[in-house]
Amino acid sequence: MTRYIRHAAVFCALLLAALLVNATRLQVVQSRTYDDSPANRRATIARYGQPRGDILVEGRPVTGSRDTREQLRYERTYADGPLYAPVTGFASQEYGTTLLEHAEDGVLSGADPMLSPLPLWNDFTRSRNPGGDVVTTLDPAAQRAAYRGLGGRKGAVAAIEPSTGRILALVSAPSYDPAVLSGNDRSVARSWARLNGDADRPMLNRAVRQTYPPGSTFKVVTAAAALDAGVITDLDEPTDSPAPYRLPGTTTTLTNESDGCADLSLREAFKWSCNTVFAKLGVDVGVTDMAATARAFGFNDPALRIPFSVARSTFDTTMDKAQLALSSIGQYNTRATPLQMAMVAAAVAGGGQVREPYLVERTTRAGGATVATAGSRPVRQAMHPATAVRLKELMTDVVREGTGGNAAIPGATVGGKTGTAQHGILNSGTPYAWFVSWAQGEKDLEPKVAVAVVVEDASAFRQDITGGGVAAPIARAVMEAVVNSRK
Amino acid sequence: MTKAGTSVRTADPPTPAVRLPRRRGIELALIVLAVLLSVYGYCAVGFARNGTVPPGAAGYGAGLGVLALMAHLAVRWRAPYGDPLLLPIGVLLNGLGLVLIYRLDLETPGDRAAPTQLVWSTLGVALFIVVVLLLRDHRVLQRYSYVCVVAALVLLTLPIFFPAVNGARIWIRIAGFSIQPGEFAKVLLAVFFAAYLAANRNALAYAGRRLWRLQLPTGRVLGPIVSVWLLSVGVLILERDLGTSLLFFGLFVVLLYVATGRTGWIAVGLLLASLGAVAVGWLEPHVHGRVEDWLHPFASIEAGRGPNQLAQSLFAFATGGVLGTGLGLGHSVLIGFAAKSDFILATAGEELGLAGLSAVFLLYGLLVERGYRAGLSLRDPFGRLLAVGLASIVALQVFVIAGGVTGLIPLTGMAMPFLAQGGSSVVTNWAIVALLIRVSDSARSQYDGEAIP
Numbered sequence: 001m002t003r004y005i006r007h008a009a010v011f012c013a014l015l016l017a018a019l020l021v022n023a024t025r026l027q028v029v030q031s032r033t034y035d036d037s038p039a040n041r042r043a044t045i046a047r048y049g050q051p052r053g054d055i056l057v058e059g060r061p062v063t064g065s066r067d068t069r070e071q072l073r074y075e076r077t078y079a080d081g082p083l084y085a086p087v088t089g090f091a092s093q094e095y096g097t098t099l100l101e102h103a104e105d106g107v108l109s110g111a112d113p114m115l116s117p118l119p120l121w122n123d124f125t126r127s128r129n130p131g132g133d134v135v136t137t138l139d140p141a142a143q144r145a146a147y148r149g150l151g152g153r154k155g156a157v158a159a160i161e162p163s164t165g166r167i168l169a170l171v172s173a174p175s176y177d178p179a180v181l182s183g184n185d186r187s188v189a190r191s192w193a194r195l196n197g198d199a200d201r202p203m204l205n206r207a208v209r210q211t212y213p214p215g216s217t218f219k220v221v222t223a224a225a226a227l228d229a230g231v232i233t234d235l236d237e238p239t240d241s242p243a244p245y246r247l248p249g250t251t252t253t254l255t256n257e258s259d260g261c262a263d264l265s266l267r268e269a270f271k272w273s274c275n276t277v278f279a280k281l282g283v284d285v286g287v288t289d290m291a292a293t294a295r296a297f298g299f300n301d302p303a304l305r306i307p308f309s310v311a312r313s314t315f316d317t318t319m320d321k322a323q324l325a326l327s328s329i330g331q332y333n334t335r336a337t338p339l340q341m342a343m344v345a346a347a348v349a350g351g352g353q354v355r356e357p358y359l360v361e362r363t364t365r366a367g368g369a370t371v372a373t374a375g376s377r378p379v380r381q382a383m384h385p386a387t388a389v390r391l392k393e394l395m396t397d398v399v400r401e402g403t404g405g406n407a408a409i410p411g412a413t414v415g416g417k418t419g420t421a422q423h424g425i426l427n428s429g430t431p432y433a434w435f436v437s438w439a440q441g442e443k444d445l446e447p448k449v450a451v452a453v454v455v456e457d458a459s460a461f462r463q464d465i466t467g468g469g470v471a472a473p474i475a476r477a478v479m480e481a482v483v484n485s486r487k
Numbered sequence: 488m489t490k491a492g493t494s495v496r497t498a499d500p501p502t503p504a505v506r507l508p509r510r511r512g513i514e515l516a517l518i519v520l521a522v523l524l525s526v527y528g529y530c531a532v533g534f535a536r537n538g539t540v541p542p543g544a545a546g547y548g549a550g551l552g553v554l555a556l557m558a559h560l561a562v563r564w565r566a567p568y569g570d571p572l573l574l575p576i577g578v579l580l581n582g583l584g585l586v587l588i589y590r591l592d593l594e595t596p597g598d599r600a601a602p603t604q605l606v607w608s609t610l611g612v613a614l615f616i617v618v619v620l621l622l623r624d625h626r627v628l629q630r631y632s633y634v635c636v637v638a639a640l641v642l643l644t645l646p647i648f649f650p651a652v653n654g655a656r657i658w659i660r661i662a663g664f665s666i667q668p669g670e671f672a673k674v675l676l677a678v679f680f681a682a683y684l685a686a687n688r689n690a691l692a693y694a695g696r697r698l699w700r701l702q703l704p705t706g707r708v709l710g711p712i713v714s715v716w717l718l719s720v721g722v723l724i725l726e727r728d729l730g731t732s733l734l735f736f737g738l739f740v741v742l743l744y745v746a747t748g749r750t751g752w753i754a755v756g757l758l759l760a761s762l763g764a765v766a767v768g769w770l771e772p773h774v775h776g777r778v779e780d781w782l783h784p785f786a787s788i789e790a791g792r793g794p795n796q797l798a799q800s801l802f803a804f805a806t807g808g809v810l811g812t813g814l815g816l817g818h819s820v821l822i823g824f825a826a827k828s829d830f831i832l833a834t835a836g837e838e839l840g841l842a843g844l845s846a847v848f849l850l851y852g853l854l855v856e857r858g859y860r861a862g863l864s865l866r867d868p869f870g871r872l873l874a875v876g877l878a879s880i881v882a883l884q885v886f887v888i889a890g891g892v893t894g895l896i897p898l899t900g901m902a903m904p905f906l907a908q909g910g911s912s913v914v915t916n917w918a919i920v921a922l923l924i925r926v927s928d929s930a931r932s933q934y935d936g937e938a939i940p
Contacts (some may be wrong), residue, residue, distance in 0.1 A: 001745060001746070001748070001868065001871060002863060003748070004744055004745045004746075004748045005745055005859060005862050005863055005871065005875055006863070007744070007745075008741050008744065008745050008859070008875060008879065009856070009859040011741075012852075012855050012856075012859070012878070012879070012882040013852075015882060015883075015886040016848060016849075016851075016852045016855075016882075016886075018886075018890070018895060019848055019885075019886060019889050019890060019893070019895065020845055020848055022890070022893050022894070022895040023804070023836070023841055023844050023845065023848070023893055024841060026801065026804045026805060026836075026893055026894065027804050027805060027807055027808055027809065027836065027840065027841040027844070028808065028809060028841060030805065031804075031805035031806070031807075031808055032805075033805075034801055034802050034804075034805030034806075035802075035805055035806060037785070037788070037794075037798075037802065038788075039785070039788040039793060039794040039798065039802075040794070040802045040806075041818070041821060042802065042806055042818050042821075045818055071818075
């Protein structure tokens with residue numbers, strides 16, 4: 001019997017060996033595969049196991065973390081949620097992250113290896129860094145002014161500091177409170193369904209993720225192209241343009257909102273926003289030069305990130321003359337985000353230079369030590385500096401004497417351009433009211449702020465829906481907030 | 488009646504007593520180590536979770552220590568030659584099990600299992616002490632083999648009259664405690680198999696007709712044992728407890744092989760096992776699902792239903808890696824309701840890592856090895872078969888459940904000896920260790936097979 005007992009013992013030893021080999025396979029050889037499975041909640045649990053870093057506006061956090069003692073322990077909270085939602089986005093246990101919460105997630109969640117005091121330190125200690133902070137470029141006064149100005153009407157505001165590209169305000173309305181998406185209880189799912197089902201689309205970031213026909217505000221680009229191409233040499237010389245203007249190669253004629261546009265000079269045509277003049281100017285410049293100028297301003301750039309991605313603003317590069325004529329007054333396929341139009345205004349204000357806009361000044365460790373700064377951004381010359389000087393003059397005239405009078409700020413130089421973009425079949429939709437502008441305080445050496453405002457559905461009478469009437473006051477409020485601030 | 492002065496005509500002088508060292512001191516030292524390790528684990532959980540020593544640490548340590556000490560004294564008194572490793576291994580595994588259950592209790596504040604488990608462990612150790620004190624010679628059991636088998640069958644049949652829990656009719660509920668009688672039946676059946684095979688092994692091996700290379704025993708000899716086995720397995724299939732029927736089947740084959748030495752039995756056993764497994768796996772939806780899960784553990788994830796228990800268990804093991812996350816710092820509670828019972832090993836794998844898991848496996852391996860060793864050194868066939876049977880129960884059980892939760896073989900619900908939540912299981916395993924101590928005491932003392940006084 002002894003022999004057979006030994007055999008049975010060997011059999012048991014084999015079973016033990018099989019268990020040990022299999023455990024090694026599972027825990028060492030293939031462990032990475034299991035760790036990386038999207039169904040494995042451990043990464044998520046670790047991620048929410050510590051408070052998230054904060055997003056700061058002028059040194060004050062606009063976000064926070066709440067300890068729920070649940071499995072996904074720390075929940076995001078927001079101070080002034082609706083005001084900053086187009087910047088922060090949301091950070092939800094259930095629905096992931098968006099906007100800054102998403103773009104800077106590595107720093108905020110503590111996963112970014114740059115946060116560790118020494119390279120490879122975390123791999124060694126198997127620990128996670130506390131979440132770092134993200135310091136934004138926002139000016140809270142400008143942000144609040146823009147939000148209050150929109151007052152819940154559908155629309156967006158983008159404000160940039162022309163000399164740097166810092167984004168001072170980024171507002172989209174109607175907005176929502178990202179706090180309702182934090183956590184993972186049932187109310188979060190309800191909020192998610194409600195927000196997604198809302199016809200007003202409150203979670204859409206209209207300032208950077210929505211493009212609109214820019215309408216007459218695009219005339220700034222057309223004017224820059226005409227001046228740069230030498231089609232116009234003197235602002236006050238008649239432009240030799242008929243009104244109404246028959247689109248080349250068609251029987252369609254283009255008219256103006258106001259009378260007396262025929263053969264007007266660029267200065268007057270800009271002031272009174274004559275469609276006929278600018279349509280013809282665009283055709284005279286030609287599609288190649290128009291497209292080149294538009295691209296220099298930032299159109300057709302799909303790669304812009306601030307650091308979250310910005311929808312591509314478009315200007316067609318191949319079209320016939322009739323289409324070019326319409327494109328040159330911001331219609332046909334020309335579309336722009338409010339941020340893009342703020343960049344146009346900023347280029348004029350900043351001597352013709354377009355600086356890539358950015359929202360994050362720097363990122364820091366939990367203790368405040370800087371991890372990364374915005375650094376130097378790419379700069380493009382969108383037009384000759386001399387052209388910029390002349391455009392500033394044109395824009396200033398618009399506010400002083402033309403359609404943009406509502407944007408005037410006492411004691412400051414303000415330049416602007418109105419726009420009323422028609423859209424829909426046979427222009428049946430409520431027009432979009434646009435206003436792009438910049439402002440320079442009395443004591444400032446250069447313009448401090450460039451703004452673009454779009455209002456989608458002004459509930460006023462149709463004839464009142466114009467950039468000058470609806471959008472310009474909002475732009476003024478934002479510019480005032482920046483120009484009058486002590487900084 | 489010897490006359491005075493008659494010279495004693497001597498036969499060979501009696502062989503000098505080869506008394507093995509008793510090694511009770513080593514046992515005590517190992518028990519102290521086992522208790523300290525368990526208390527350390529308990530404190531580690533508290534530190535990891537709250538940064539303090541958990542409030543019950545002293546009580547827990549004292550309780551475990553007193554239990555272990557009493558068991559040790561019983562062994563010292565009545566089984567002084569008992570294997571010195573068995574009791575410390577039992578204490579350490581039971582202590583570790585309590586730590587793991589306590590640790591999982593922290594995640595389910597509404598459902599605390601550790602206090603109940605502590606009560607059952609106390610009962611288990613009490614049973615251990617009773618067995619060591621009252622059972623002076625394991626051969627007594629041989630006389631009661633038929634009592635054992637009847638008791639085993641009664642125990643196995645009982646749960647049929649109670650409602651099913653989680654799809655299996657293996658529990659009975661009495662006064663708030665749920666008992667799994669099948670657990671106790673294991674030991675009783677092992678006793679019966681050992682006694683019967685010891686009595687009839689020659690008839691099984693050498694009598695009867697020969698079919699090709701297989702020596703068939705006569706029906707008279709094989710009949711009772713096969714019918715008992717069939718009955719038990721039948722009952723278990725009715726109760727849908729495949730783990731235990733698999734265990735009985737394995738135990739039966741191992742003991743038959745050890746008793747008769749016929750490799751043919753293994754061949755027949757494996758053939759029957761595979762036929763049975765294929766048939767059941769094909770026909771029984773419950774088992775079929777288990778096999779499907781084993782072949783495709785991530786199928787439910789791909790189907791969008793989220794990870795099933797097995798996938799969660801694999802995640803837990805994988806997270807542990809070599810050194811583990813540390814006690815109290817894993818997330819094996821994601822496994823769900825069976826985390827404290829069938830899947831307790833996943834917590835060990837996640838929080839103690841491959842290192843800790845291997846240590847646990849080796850502890851079981853050592854326990855089994857000591858059982859086999861006792862079997863080898865005994866001289867009576869019953870004792871040998873009993874020792875081998877008890878050790879094999881532990882070995883098969885560990886393999887089936889550990890192989891199941893690590894994805895080596897299809898999952899079969901079974902309790903990890905000593906570690907898993909389950910009162911009947913803990914009590915039974917303490918009984919097994921007590922019997923192993925008893926047989927090893929017989930094997931290691933100078934006992935040479937004389938009649939029982």
